[in-house]
Amino acid sequence: MSLLQIENLNVDFMTDDGLVRAVDQVKLSIDSGKVVGVIGESGSGKSVMALAIAGLLSPAARIQADLFTLDGQDLTRMTPAERQRHITSNISIIFQEPTSSLNPALTVGYQLDETIRFHEGGTPKQRKERALELLSQVGIMDSKRRYKEYPHQLSGGLNQRVMIAIALACQPKLLIADEPTTALDVTVQSQILDLLLKVKEEHNMALMLITHDFSILAETTSKVHVMYCGQIVESGRTYNLLSQPFHPYTKALLDSVPHFGMRHKKGRRLFNLPGTTPPISHLPVGCYLGPRCPYAGKKCVQPPELFNIKGRRVRCHFPLVDEEES
Amino acid sequence: MPSLLSAKLLRKSYKVSNNPFKQRYLEVLKGVSFTLSAGQTLAVVGESGSGKSTLARILVGAEKPDSGELLFEDSNILKDSAFSWYRNIRMIFQNPAASLNPRATIRQSLEEPLINAKLGNSQSRKDRIAEVLDLVGLRPEYADRYPHTFSGGQRQRIAIARALMLNPKVIVADEPVSALDVSVQAQIINLLLDLQDQLDLAYVFISHDLGLVQHFSDKVLVMHNGEQKEYGRVGEVFSQPQSKYTIELLNASASYRKVIEK
Numbered sequence: 006m007s008l009l010q011i012e013n014l015n016v017d018f019m020t021d022d023g024l025v026r027a028v029d030q031v032k033l034s035i036d037s038g039k040v041v042g043v044i045g046e047s048g049s050g051k052s053v054m055a056l057a058i059a060g061l062l063s064p065a066a067r068i069q070a071d072l073f074t075l076d077g078q079d080l081t082r083m084t085p086a087e088r089q090r091h092i093t094s095n096i097s098i099i100f101q102e103p104t105s106s107l108n109p110a111l112t113v114g115y116q117l118d119e120t121i122r123f124h125e126g127g128t129p130k131q132r133k134e135r136a137l138e139l140l141s142q143v144g145i146m147d148s149k150r151r152y153k154e155y156p157h158q159l160s161g162g163l164n165q166r167v168m169i170a171i172a173l174a175c176q177p178k179l180l181i182a183d184e185p186t187t188a189l190d191v192t193v194q195s196q197i198l199d200l201l202l203k204v205k206e207e208h209n210m211a212l213m214l215i216t217h218d219f220s221i222l223a224e225t226t227s228k229v230h231v232m233y234c235g236q237i238v239e240s241g242r243t244y245n246l247l248s249q250p251f252h253p254y255t256k257a258l259l260d261s262v263p264h265f266g267m268r269h270k271k272g273r274r275l276f277n278l279p280g281t282t283p284p285i286s287h288l289p290v291g292c293y294l295g296p297r298c299p300y301a302g303k304k305c306v307q308p309p310e311l312f313n314i315k316g317r318r319v320r321c322h323f324p325l326v327d328e329e330e331s
Numbered sequence: 332m333p334s335l336l337s338a339k340l341l342r343k344s345y346k347v348s349n350n351p352f353k354q355r356y357l358e359v360l361k362g363v364s365f366t367l368s369a370g371q372t373l374a375v376v377g378e379s380g381s382g383k384s385t386l387a388r389i390l391v392g393a394e395k396p397d398s399g400e401l402l403f404e405d406s407n408i409l410k411d412s413a414f415s416w417y418r419n420i421r422m423i424f425q426n427p428a429a430s431l432n433p434r435a436t437i438r439q440s441l442e443e444p445l446i447n448a449k450l451g452n453s454q455s456r457k458d459r460i461a462e463v464l465d466l467v468g469l470r471p472e473y474a475d476r477y478p479h480t481f482s483g484g485q486r487q488r489i490a491i492a493r494a495l496m497l498n499p500k501v502i503v504a505d506e507p508v509s510a511l512d513v514s515v516q517a518q519i520i521n522l523l524l525d526l527q528d529q530l531d532l533a534y535v536f537i538s539h540d541l542g543l544v545q546h547f548s549d550k551v552l553v554m555h556n557g558e559q560k561e562y563g564r565v566g567e568v569f570s571q572p573q574s575k576y577t578i579e580l581l582n583a584s585a586s587y588r589k590v591i592e593k
Contacts, residue, residue, distance in 0.1 A: 258514065263545065276517060
């Protein structure tokens, strides 16, 4: 039984251009103790999907799902208040820019205390003890001093640790990290990733890591979903997907990044897809990648289904599989 | 190869306290040296706060160093008041949305360097704009549109076009692709490589992406807390790093390939 199971999740927004679908037929499941990655470019709907799962979208968004179970309970049959309560006590989310996610006018301690008060309660003394314990769990050395400080007195890496501490305060079963290290320097980045994996182990949580960086996925996740224009276009085990992508978009993404550590040869042109990601209000007919895709054929004016190929799901009419093998 | 731009022991510090009895200075550059020839790329890598951007500002003349020399075609341009920085060394920034004036059309933004340099009449300026837009892969009709009507990648092309208007010899690019998506990033990197071939440009490429640095540059300068930790050819520095900091940096930026091949 998966911790989180979603089928056909759609998120629509009413805009000046009419109804726009930001997340389209997303299907995913996460087991406890596992790390799942979601990768995509900006505008691919990965953040909207995360916010929809965490119940943080504004009421203007229309969320529909055929199946949405969290920790064995069906969220589609709950009242909004029940659903909110169930989600907030099971899912935590951290964001890209820790310094702007924290309130600059309140101390670190106050913001941590607020969450503990909401979820666990207890006397002020107990809560403070719990807060200091959380701060040391996320590797903040002088937790007593940091407790009294304001976010601007801490570095970006420390602020992200505080965010993780706040996220852990409700003892979540699922932690969603939306580009947790994009705003941080490379050396700090690896520390934060190590910390996320460590707290995942200690709390036996599931971790959903949203990123646009394949090297982060390769180091941390066991399963990856690739998103394009609101749809999952390919999902599978990280190793298989990165070593042999089946979807042309996954392949293009992998090929357009120069690999550090490969033989140095200056001036080789990088592979790139022509054009840019279309805005979701003006999507092309059929396969959304069609106009940019080097492998596109006549069939591609029909929207492709998610096909099951060798234990992977691929949304493409012409997946890059060797015919002889299959 | 003769050197086009070279720096010798550039130093810079900023005053951090205004108390006349307790003057404190923060050293942001502690002696940086390099040489760069035409058609070459020098990458500058380091974390935030390492002094990369201060170095960039010094190279385009927006800031004067406290000491050191900056030689352009063998003359010390820090002492030469007749040297026109803006004709020879231009800059491209990280975020093209912020570096283009939202209330000016592309034509106005591109024409400004020509007007400032008192070059040409309105017809020749118009021709030059069309020529440069073509060079960066944009259609000349785009000139009368406003920046917000373009995508991030196109805006960065416009920023590159503006930098090229006066035929500079050196372009300082401060994280030119880190605000862009990977597929668009590759387009801009290819464009920069093509322009370097065609125009024999020298680039100072500030980046934190070591994969990109390795792909794109000839030389690399590693900075940490204002110190020059390492300087040399990319292949040598990355295969045999000498300083402890460089090794740390290289380990921290593992490529997914490395993980797969393990």
